[in-house]
Amino acid sequence: MKCPYCGYEESKVVDSRSTEDSTAIRRRRECSKCGKRYTTYEKVEDIPILVVKKDASREYFDRNKIIAGLIKACQKRPISRAQIENIAEDVEKNLSNQMISEIRSDAIGEIIMKKLKNIDEVAYVRFASVYRQFKDINTFMEEIKSLMCNK
Template identity: 75%
Template sequence: MKCPFCAFPESKVIDSRAIEDNSAIRRRRECLSCGKRYTTFEKVEDIPILVIKKDDSRENFDKNKIIVGLIRACQKRPVSRSQIEDIANDIERTISNRMISEISSGEIGEMVMDRLKDVDEVAYVRFASVYRQFKDINTFLEEIKNLMGSDPTKDVKSKKSKDSGSVG
């Protein structure tokens, strides 16, 4: 870092402090040549991640789009705002940790569904119905079968046969 007064390339750090939101570090420096003091800021460089949409267009990754989709899917469900934000933050962190510059919207959708499945199954089905664009009731039933890991009518039939077979 060159001194802004004399352009000498060396300085010593007098004080370092994190900025309020911990997004950067503020450093007070003193030039080793002229002795004048100045302030620098150090922050991690964000590399923008592009999302490849279904039509092959690209746009910047926006965590808020994930939050909006989750809020819609979780409407009138017992899912808190902090749970929704935790899912979105986890997805953003996962994508950033991959050190990639592009990701498909489909991959992001799958990440959302994987996490939503563990939080609320009704919200999961709602999100999946929009994300996978269910064409008819059979597609919807297939997704529910996959969620349950078996035929959903199987559990109902087995309960009825147990109830009718036992005499109290």
């Protein structure tokens, strides 16, 4: 770490603590040459995840899009906002832990559907109907029958 005052590359850490939101570590340093103190922040580098859409376009992963879709699917269902946010957080953590840089949108949808299926079947069918783009009542009924058979 170069001193911002004299450019010397050696310093010692005088104080170290987490930031208020615990997303970084704040360090007070003292230059070994000029003795001046300065502050640095250290945080974990996020690897951006690109989502490959059905039309082959790419966009950055956005947890808020998952939350918005889940809110629609869970409307008037006994599912709390905290549960919805937990699903979105679990999906994001799952993708980050895999250390992948790209994922297809349908793979994200499948992960969400597995989680919804365990929480609320009606919300699951609603999400699946939009996600899988059910063309008619027969595909809708097939999904419901598969749900009933897996009980």
